[in-house]
Amino acid sequence: xxxxxxxxxxxxxxxxxxxxxxxxxxxxxxxxxxxxxxxxxxxxxxxxxxxxxxxxxxxxxxxxxxxxxxxxxxxxxxxxxxxxxxxxxxxxxxxxxxxxxxxxxxxxxxxxxx
Amino acid sequence: xxxxxxxxxxxxxxxxxxxxxxxxxxxxxxxxxxxxxxxxxxxxxxxxxxxxxxxxxxxxxxxxxxxxxxxxxxxxxxxxxxxxxxxxxxxxxxxxxxxxxxxxxxxxxxxxxx
Numbered sequence: 001x002x003x004x005x006x007x008x009x010x011x012x013x014x015x016x017x018x019x020x021x022x023x024x025x026x027x028x029x030x031x032x033x034x035x036x037x038x039x040x041x042x043x044x045x046x047x048x049x050x051x052x053x054x055x056x057x058x059x060x061x062x063x064x065x066x067x068x069x070x071x072x073x074x075x076x077x078x079x080x081x082x083x084x085x086x087x088x089x090x091x092x093x094x095x096x097x098x099x100x101x102x103x104x105x106x107x108x109x110x111x112x113x114x
Numbered sequence: 115x116x117x118x119x120x121x122x123x124x125x126x127x128x129x130x131x132x133x134x135x136x137x138x139x140x141x142x143x144x145x146x147x148x149x150x151x152x153x154x155x156x157x158x159x160x161x162x163x164x165x166x167x168x169x170x171x172x173x174x175x176x177x178x179x180x181x182x183x184x185x186x187x188x189x190x191x192x193x194x195x196x197x198x199x200x201x202x203x204x205x206x207x208x209x210x211x212x213x214x215x216x217x218x219x220x221x222x223x224x225x226x227x228x
Contacts, residue, residue, distance in 0.1 A: 034216055043118075043206050043219035044157070089156060100145040100210045102217060104157040 012111045019077040021108045023090035026071060032093035034102070035064060035075045039086045047075070047088075077110075085112045116141055116209050118220035126226045127197055134193045135223045137207030142187035144212045148180070151204040151222070160205075163190040197227045 013019050025033070031052040036044035048059045050066050050073075057064050063076040073090050087109050091102040117140040127133050137146065146163040161182055162170040169182035184190040194201050207220040 032215065036219075041221075041224075043221045046216045046218065049216055091157075100217070101147065101159055101162065102157075102208075103159075106156050 009106065010109045010111070012113065013080050015080065015082060015112055015114050017080055019075075019080045019084070019110060019112075021075045021077075021088050021090075021110065023073040023075075023105050024071060025073060025090070025092050025105075027092060027094055027103070028068075028071065030092040030094050030103075033064070033066060033073050034091045034093070035062075035073075036089045036091060036104075037084075037086045038089065038107075044089060080110075080112050082112045082114055085110055116143060116211065116218050118207055118209060118218060120207055120220035120223050122223060123221065124224040124226075126228060129198050129227055131197055132193055132195045133197065133225060134191050135205055135207075137190045137192070137220055139188045139209050141211070143209040144187075145210040146184060146190045147208040147210075147217070148182060148190070148192045149206040149208060149219075151206060153202070157206065160192070163192075194225065197225075199227045201225065202227045 034049040035047040037047050038044045048062050048064050050057045050064045055066055061078045065074045077084055087107045089107045090105040093102055119138045121136045125133055148160040149157040150160050151157045159172050160175045160180055163182050163184040165184045165187055179195055181193045192205060202225055204222040204224050206222045208217050210217045
C-alpha cells in the first residue's frame, strides 16, 4: 500500500548547527503534509505544514521543503538547540475521501549535543 | 487549536481483560481519530470515530477488538478488548476541526499488558 518513509532513522548534531530531516512519500495524490515533534512521554506536537501547491514554507527556525517531482519532503531546523531533541515524524494526508486521516513516516530521532 | 485530555495516561493490565480509554476535547471538533504507536515505532491509524454512528476501521483493525464510541462532538472512547502482550502500545486520540489544517493529538495512553 501507500506509505511514507524516512531516509535517516537517527541524526546527531551539535548545538547551534542546522539540522535537516528527510522524508520520502509514495502517494502522489497526497495534498497536505505535516511535520510533528514527539518528545518522550508526550503526543505528537505540530511543527509546520505545507500544501502540495507549495514548494517551501517557513516558520520560526523551521523550514519545510516539498519536491513533488521526486516525492520528497524535508524539515530544516536552524540553530538547533538541546530542546529540539525528540523524534520527528512526517505525515501525509491523502486528501479526497481520506480527508483528515494521516499516514505517518517511520520517524527520525534527533539528538542535539550541547 | 484544541486541548485534548486522555484518560488514563498509563495502565498495566492483565491479559484477557479490557481497557477503555477516554478522549475529551475542550471544543467541538469535526473529526476524531484513534492511533496506535507500538514501542519504538511510528503511528498507525486504527479508526475514525464517527459521531452518532459506527466507527470506520482501517485495514487490520476490527470492531470486536477495538470498539469505539463517539456520543457527541467532544468525547470518544476506545476499548482494547481481550488484551494480549502484543497490545502493549501507546494509544493516541487525534482531532481535526472544520476548516482546520493540522490535526492535534492527546498525550497518549501508555498500555502495558502482562
